[in-house]
Amino acid sequence: KNEVEQSPQNLTAQEGEFITINCSYSVGISALHWLQQHPGGGIVSLFMLSSGKKKHGRLIATINIQEKHSSLHITASHPRDSAVYICAVMNYGGSQGNLIFGKGTKLSVKP
Amino acid sequence: ETGVTQTPRHLVMGMTNKKSLKCEQHLGHNAMYWYKQSAKKPLELMFVYNFKEQTENNSVPSRFSPECPNSSHLFLHLHTLQPEDSALYLCASSRTGGDYNEQFFGPGTRLTVL
Numbered sequence: 001k002n003e004v005e006q007s008p009q010n011l012t013a014q015e016g017e018f019i020t021i022n023c024s025y026s027v028g029i030s031a032l033h034w035l036q037q038h039p040g041g042g043i044v045s046l047f048m049l050s051s052g053k054k055k056h057g058r059l060i061a062t063i064n065i066q067e068k069h070s071s072l073h074i075t076a077s078h079p080r081d082s083a084v085y086i087c088a089v090m091n092y093g094g095s096q097g098n099l100i101f102g103k104g105t106k107l108s109v110k111p
Numbered sequence: 112e113t114g115v116t117q118t119p120r121h122l123v124m125g126m127t128n129k130k131s132l133k134c135e136q137h138l139g140h141n142a143m144y145w146y147k148q149s150a151k152k153p154l155e156l157m158f159v160y161n162f163k164e165q166t167e168n169n170s171v172p173s174r175f176s177p178e179c180p181n182s183s184h185l186f187l188h189l190h191t192l193q194p195e196d197s198a199l200y201l202c203a204s205s206r207t208g209g210d211y212n213e214q215f216f217g218p219g220t221r222l223t224v225l
Contacts, residue, residue, distance in 0.1 A: 002153070033213070041148075041199050042218035044113060086154070098167065099214070101153035 003027050006087050006102035013109050019074040021105045023087030026068065033088040033099065034061050034072050043086070046072070077109045114138040115217035117202050123223045124192065132187040132220045134202030141207045143185040144214065145177060148199040160185060161207055192224045 004025045013019055023032070034046040047054050047061040049070075054061050058077075063070040074081055087102040115136045124130050136143065145157040159167035160179040174196075176188040185202055201219045205212040 004153075035216070040218065041201075041221060042113070043201060043203075043216035045213055045215060048213045088154075098156060098159075099154075101155075103151075103153050 002102070003091075003100050004087055004089055004102040006085075006105050008105060009103065010106045011108070013077050013107070015078060015109055015111050017077050017109075019077050019081075019107065019109075021072045021085050021087075021107070023070045023072070023102055024068060025070075025087075025089050025100070027089065027091050027100070029065075029068075029089040029091060031090045032063055032070050033086075033090075034070070035086040035088060037084040037086060037104065039083075046085075074107075079109045079111050082108050113215045113217065115202060115204055115215050117200075117217035117220050119220060120218060121221045121223075123225065124189070125225050126192060126194070128192075129188070129190040131189065132200055132202075132222075134185040134187075134204075134217055136183055136202075136204035136215070136217075138204060138215060140204040140215070141182050142205045142212070143179060143182070144203040144205075145185065145187050146201040146203065148201060148219070150198075154201065157187075189222075192222075194224050197222055197224045 007022045031050045035043050037043045058075045060073040084104040084106050086104045088099040118133045141162050143160045146154045148154045156169050157171045158177045163179045174191050178186040199219045202217040203214040205214045
């Protein structure tokens with residue numbers, strides 16, 4: 001079992017739908033990353049959070065430290081949101097840069 | 112544009128070739144990272160450099176040789192690779208110190224080994 005599990009693995013939505021991607025982890029963490037990877041391969045950091053909730057435009061990320069769970073929400077989804085969304089955690093006490101990555105959720109938003 | 116650039120973006124090489132991947136960051140960061148992303152697998156950390164010193168080598172085969180001449184530049188020298196080394200190689204950078212520092216990723220180099 002991976003230390004970072006994401007669900008679903010694949011998600012297809014219609015434009016305008018509200019989307020939720022989940023991330024569960026089994027280790028103590030100091031921070032959690034949500035990343036977006038477009039088909040070209042480049043990765044963009046969406047959020048880094050260690051508690052509570054963050055919002056940026058149509059994106060919202062929440063984390064529940066006690067339950068070891070985080071969610072990424074996309075409101076009013078758009079085809080340009082189509083990408084792979086990756087959850088990564090920094091293991092508490094882990095060495096510099098040692099992020100543990102989930103396998104990603106591939107999102108496809110249809111017009 | 113994340114402030115981290117990588118060249119080349121695509122590379123095809125034979126198993127006997129020697130090539131190098133280059134990463135450059137314009138963010139004033141002191142830590143740089145190499146990651147490998149194979150199909151259907153999570154990103155894997157390969158190397159970490161802090162202030163030009165290698166602080167992490169994640170059991171990477173010696174056919175991959177990193178070099179960090181200064182805090183802004185990172186290279187990955189490749190020689191006698193295997194077809195299973197074909198993957199997307201991503202570079203990232205971050206500040207150092209504190210509990211955790213957000214990493215900024217480059218666009219990656221898509222490597223194919225024939």
